[in-house]
Amino acid sequence: MNGRRIVLGVSGGIAAYKAAALASRLVQRGAEVEVILTEDAQRFVGAATFAALVRRPVHTSLWERVEEIPHIRLAREAEVLAIVPATANTIAQLAAGLAHDLLGNVALATRAPLMIAPAMNTVMLEHAATQANLATLRARGVTIVEPGVGFLAEREHGPGRLADEEQLIEAIESLLRRAQDLAGERVLITAGPTREAIDPVRFLSNAATGTQGIELAREALARGAEVDLVLGPTPLEPPPGARTIRVTSAREMEAAVRERAADATVTIATAAVADWRPAVAHARKVKKTESQPAIALEPNPDILAELGTRKNGTFLIGFAAETEALEANAREKLVRKNCDAIVVNDVSGERAFGAVDNALVLLWGAHGRRDLGSGSKRELAARLWDAILDLKRQRA
Ligand code: C5P
Numbered sequence: 266m267n268g269r270r271i272v273l274g275v276s277g278g279i280a281a282y283k284a285a286a287l288a289s290r291l292v293q294r295g296a297e298v299e300v301i302l303t304e305d306a307q308r309f310v311g312a313a314t315f316a317a318l319v320r321r322p323v324h325t326s327l328w329e330r331v332e333e334i335p336h337i338r339l340a341r342e343a344e345v346l347a348i349v350p351a352t353a354n355t356i357a358q359l360a361a362g363l364a365h366d367l368l369g370n371v372a373l374a375t376r377a378p379l380m381i382a383p384a385m386n387t388v389m390l391e392h393a394a395t396q397a398n399l400a401t402l403r404a405r406g407v408t409i410v411e412p413g414v415g416f417l418a419e420r421e422h423g424p425g426r427l428a429d430e431e432q433l434i435e436a437i438e439s440l441l442r443r444a445q446d447l448a449g450e451r452v453l454i455t456a457g458p459t460r461e462a463i464d465p466v467r468f469l470s471n472a473a474t475g476t477q478g479i480e481l482a483r484e485a486l487a488r489g490a491e492v493d494l495v496l497g498p499t500p501l502e503p504p505p506g507a508r509t510i511r512v513t514s515a516r517e518m519e520a521a522v523r524e525r526a527a528d529a530t531v532t533i534a535t536a537a538v539a540d541w542r543p544a545v546a547h548a549r550k551v552k553k554t555e556s557q558p559a560i561a562l563e564p565n566p567d568i569l570a571e572l573g574t575r576k577n578g579t580f581l582i583g584f585a586a587e588t589e590a591l592e593a594n595a596r597e598k599l600v601r602k603n604c605d606a607i608v609v610n611d612v613s614g615e616r617a618f619g620a621v622d623n624a625l626v627l628l629w630g631a632h633g634r635r636d637l638g639s640g641s642k643r644e645l646a647a648r649l650w651d652a653i654l655d656l657k658r659q660r661a
């Protein structure tokens with residue numbers, strides 16, 4: 266943690282007193298800790314306690330040293346924003362994106378990963394509103410250090426107790442490690458469906474939305490990579506910071522990939538490329554009155570297989586969307602397309618194209634296998650990058 270910049274947000278619950286001990290531990294490990302106290306936090310622990318522990322002024326208001334625009338400075342400097350404890354109110358504020366105090370503003374203005382450690386009364390924790398807010402944050406990729414079960418200030422025993430200090434430090438360390446671990450990597454990602462024209466208004470396509478590829482791009486950017494995203498037609502927005510080339514057909518995707526493939530250190534093909542295209546794309550709309558049309562098809566280029574034939578050092582990862590014999594089919598593709606690894610994506614059930622949640626397994630070599638579990642596509646993007654980096658380091 267030496268020299269790393271951690272912004273510690275403290276909200277107003279009784280567990281705020283434990284945040285002081287945490288701040289001290291972080292400082293002892295060499296971190297530079299900036300503390301933000303909400304107004305309510307100051308009712309539990311005074312600013313002087315934190316200021317003495319971290320040896321710098323603490324931040325309590327949007328309106329102090331306004332000339333420094335403190336929320337933007339803190340947001341930019343943070344490598345991790347950790348909120349300990351996170352009360353039900355703060356969690357609601359974060360989920361809604363409210364910015365009525367300094368902590369809310371910094372949380373909105375930062376690109377640093379966010380970690381929260383909820384601590385509150387059991388009934389408040391289990392309330393549907395709190396659970397829905399936590400689910401929103403989780404889906405957004407926020408690290409939630411789950412509260413433990415134990416003695417609570419109201420002299421009851423139950424869930425809601427702030428996680429142990431060791432767990433909090435471990436979570437912060439893991440986010441710091443992750444913070445820039447893709448710096449220097451040039452990542453090329455294909456995402457989304459393709460459209461193959463029948464005539465000017467009709468096309469063959471599929472239900473892919475590009476969500477998983479967009480999340481992989483977003484995560485790679487956050488972890489310091491340069492990202493080229495070749496994106497098929499989708500209403501979703503690509504992440505800011507990626508160099509995005511929008512394409513429509515498989516042949517356009519192939520051309521864009523060729524242009525960007527040469528200096529990629531990691532290439533991930535998540536796109537659901539149409540295997541076939543109409544042999545003829547009519548210049549005018551085909552009339553209903555004309556005889557029943559037969560659409561002759563011809564094969565599209567296999568972009569991933571083509572990349573596999575001339576790999577110049579890039580670590581090549583394919584996706585296998587399967588509905589049956591998942592892993593056997595995926596391993597066959599891994600070999601046929603000469604990939605370094607392949608991600609199995611079960612698209613048979615509710616986790617079909619366009620869903621928020623996904624479940625992925627990474628396969629490599631003859632027997633290599635890592636189950637990435639299930640979760641939001643954003644969470645899985647983080648886990649997949651962890652796995653790719655581990656594998657790449659093993660190979661190096
Ligand atoms: O053979 P299949 O289409 O199932 O393989 C899926 C993998 O191949 C995905 O990574 C997909 O992006 C890639 N692919 C491709 N070009 C195609 C078809 C698939 O890059 N024409």
